[in-house]
Amino acid sequence: MQAMRLAIEEINNSGSLLPNITLGYELYDTCSDSANLYGTLKILSQKTAPYIKMKNNFTDYEMKTIALVGPSSSSFAFVTASILGTFLVPQISYSASNELLSRKQIYPSYFRTIPSDKLQVEVILNLLQRFNWTWIAIVGSDDDYGRQGLQDLYSLATNNGICVAYQGLIPYSTDRTSVKNMIANIVQARVKLTVVFSVYFNARIFFEEVVNANVTDYVWIGSESWSTDSKIAGLPNIKSIGSILGVAVGQVSFPKLVDFEINYVKSVKATNSSCYGCNQMCQECQSFTLQNMSTPSQFAMSASFNVYSAVYAIASSLHELLDCKSGQCRNETVYPWQLLEYVKKVNFTLYNQSIYFDSNGDPATGYDIVMWSWSDVTPTFKVIGSYSKIAGRLQLNKDLKWYSKDNSVPESICSKECSKGERRVQTGSHSCCFDCITCPKMTFVNISDLYTCQPCGFHQWSPMKSDICYSRSIEYLSWTDPLSVVLLSIVTLLLILIAAISIIFLLNLNTPVVKSAGGKMCLLMLCALACSCCTVYCYFGRPGVVTCMVRQPVFSISFTICFSCIVVHAFQIVCIFKMATHMPKVYDMWVKRNGSDIFIVVSSLGQVLICVIWIVLKQPSPIEDYDTFPEQIILKCSETTSVGFVAQIVYIGLLSMLCFAFCYMGKDLPDNYNEAKCISFSLLVYFFSWIAFFTTYIIYQGKYIAAVNVAAILVSVMGILIGYFTPKFYVILFRPELNTTEHFQTAIQNYTKKQSAAD
Structure with a gap:
């Protein structure tokens, strides 16, 4: 007034x-x-x-x-x-x-x-969010002010993930029974924070009963109607109830x-x-003095x-x-x-x-945030922050005096927050009450949906208990990988060695050693081995359609040609020394009909047929392997997972078994013609290399499985070079006295004498 x-x-x-x-x-x-x-x-x-x-x-x-x-x-x-x-x-x-x-x-x-209560409700929500108070009670005065404030705050709080465990209206009545029941319900709900959106006289009734009920160590947030009311602050033992924060109209000097x-x-x-200027009904006005004014x-x-x-x-x-x-x-x-x-x-x-005034008739002012202090004899209301309507931002002091243990911010939550990578499982009607379940691999949980372990994307991965998905790394055997450099160096050396042996054999094509090894057939074998080595280059770099389709069939066909030549050579030696005398007609037919050439062509065509059927039915192609390692995408060819690949290896294995058979038959031939040891060594190296490859493939299927495949090819080629060609290469270069017709005839004569003596 x-x-x-x-x-x-x-x-x-x-x-x-x-x-x-x-x-x-x-x-x-x-x-x-x-x-x-x-x-x-x-x-x-x-x-x-x-x-x-x-x-x-x-x-x-x-x-x-x-x-x-x-x-x-x-x-x-x-x-x-x-x-x-x-x-x-x-x-x-x-x-x-x-x-x-x-x-x-x-x-x-x-x-x-x-300011409108809408803004006041927003300020209270900001306070709740700032201190992570998600399990609260709301009470309001039983009038338009309290009912509307309670309704607005409940709606805004629940829409922002805050659970209201209890809400009620404070009546203005001499009967305190309903107020006592209200306080009992708040205590039973296990909340530690209560918002009191009430006019001051209802709030005073409420806090009188709170003190009487001996409710302690709570946090109370007051609306602007009572948050700075000195009569409520002066209630006996009011300081025992805990910390009181309030929203107040901004201070003006x-x-x-x-x-x-x-x-x-x-x-x-x-x-x-x-009674000048006073209501005639006011009896106290007669005794009013300046000393009465505070x-x-x-x-x-x-x-x-x-x-x-x-x-x-x-x-x-x-x-x-x-x-x-x-x-x-x-x-x-x-x-x-x-x-x-x-x-x-x-x-x-x-x-x-x-x-x-804005378009709604409301002012542009905001609110102050006050905190009750009982440090002095007389209760005081300390401004600890403010809320600006224009900026829409809550500002609080860093150092606040909480009436709790260790001056720490009191908690008011139903369930503790789940750890990183754990999803919520709601345990009651309130979303704030939940258990925590660990999310498995390849899933994640984040703030967008706290109740679901969401699957990672196709090109992503995650460990257990993850809140994000990581991009998978793309892995393949690159040209610059240190292991690739080593393997490529070996391939280069092998090709140089094959070229050197080919040149020496070509220059000594008519010598006994080369003829006994197969003559021109040796050159075909060396070309096949060189071709096998060249397929190794298709295993490096990002797999492509052409490299996947070509590398394994070309290796299988070239290696089949090489093994076919070895089989023919072993068979011919056995025929010369054993079958020519016992089965002359078969031997003549073999020689006259060019049986060796026919066998090489037929056996090679068998491998070609397997490769064609394989490519037609299930063409090898680049694939992305997502299953081997969760954090990687392995780029590889589909060949090793197909029946055609196994069929090619088995076919070469059958030829090698045939080689073993002929080698065993010719184990007692002259040393110059006895290839059993050399061929057996080469075949054993071949077997062991591919057994090692398949064993490794069962255990490990990462990007380095391509390197293991390359190693198996190189070891197979080296086995034939070392076991079959190197001894003859050595004789030609370093033991020329053994590379003469006389030496070979002497060996044949000695073998004939032994056979005659045995007969």
Whole structure:
């Protein structure tokens, strides 16, 4: 009241805001619904009529009052806003904060200088999120303010992952039974934080019972109506209940009001009229002195400033409406609906505070965050942060005094957060109550869905208990890999060795050693071995369609040709020394019909047929192996997983077994012609190399399986070179005396004598 009187006196005494206009006012006590309704209807009465008389057409309706400041209660404001809105009478409340009053389609002429409860609810939500309080209780006063605040906070909290374990309304009644039951339910719900969205007198009833119930070590968050109420803070043993935070209207330094009240009391005493300016029903006014006055709190000053700024908002609107900029206001009748349009546009600064209204009639101010402190004898409310409506951001001090063990932030959760890579399994009706289950490999869980282990993408992987998926690395045997460099060096040396042996054999083609080894057939074998070595180059680098389709068939065919030559050579030697005498017709037919050439061609065509059928039915192609290693994509060819590959190896194995058979038959031939040891060595090397390959393949199928395949090919080629060709190469270069016709004839004669003696 005094803040309003101060504002009106300042405006009337000012020569700039409303120069030739004097503002008047009437005060109504809205202590009940009937009084509130009476005051509202009185505002609408005609200016000249002593009784209430209203017209349907309000455009030229000259009513007694053109604007209203108040009331303080949201419940009363709904009545005044509904009635005055019909007549477009501007109404600026300083304390009614219910969110529904911002609906312009219902309350078109309602404004306020206190933020809407919608913003207050957002501030409380930010506090809950800042300290990770997800298991809470909400209680509100049983009126429009408390019910709407409870409803809005419940909706906003649940939509942001905060669970409300209990909610209830605090009645304003002398019967405290329901309040006691409410407190018992809060304790039973195992929450450690309760939001009390209530007007101050209901909140006082609630906390009196909280103290009586000996509830301790809780956190309480208060709405702006009671968060700075000194009477609640002064309750006996209130400090035992724990930490209390609250939302409060922003502080404003307003020293003029204190001086104004002091001067007012002095004027009352000077007139010697004990009830001057006071309600005649107030008996305490007669004994009122300056000593009875206590300095109002800063928060009470802020509430009074809202009244002060509301009056100035109306005066500023009149200033614009009556065009007072020239120093003289127009002298004309002002209708409320005319003033309403200028109230919407008001924008000025008062005590460094910007005063204007948004499209909903709400101010641009935010809130202070206060924390109750009992460090001193008298309870104090310390500002620990603020919330800006414009920035939409909560700012808090880093060092807060919590009334808990070790001054740590109290927890209020139903279940502890799951560890990284664990999903939630809800255990009750609330999403905040859950068990934690570990996510298996190749799945992840993150904030987008805390209840599901989501599978990783096709080209991704994850270990157990993972919250993200990693991109798989693409692996293949590259040309620059150190192992590749070693293998390529060996291939190069082998090709050089094969070329050297081929040249030596070509130059000594008609010598006994070369002839006994197969003559021109040796050159065919060496070419086949060189071709086998060349297929090794297809195993390096990223597998392609051509390399996958060519490398294994070419190796199999070339190696088959080589083994066919060895089989033919072993068979011919046995024929010369054994079958020629016992089976002369068969021998003649073999020689005359070029049996060796036919066998080589037929056996090679058999391998070619296997390769063609394999390529036609299931062509080897590049594949991406996702199964061997979870974190890798192995690029390889599909050949090793096919029947055709095994069939080729088995076919070569059958030829090698045939070689063994002929070698065994010729084990007693002359040393110059006895190839059993050399061929057996070569075949054993071949067998062991491919057995080692398949054994390794069963155990390991990573990118280096290609290197193992290359090694098997190289060892097989080296086995034949070392076992079959190197001894003859040695004789030609270093033992020329053994490479003569006489030496070979002598060996044959000695073999013939032994055979004759045996017969």
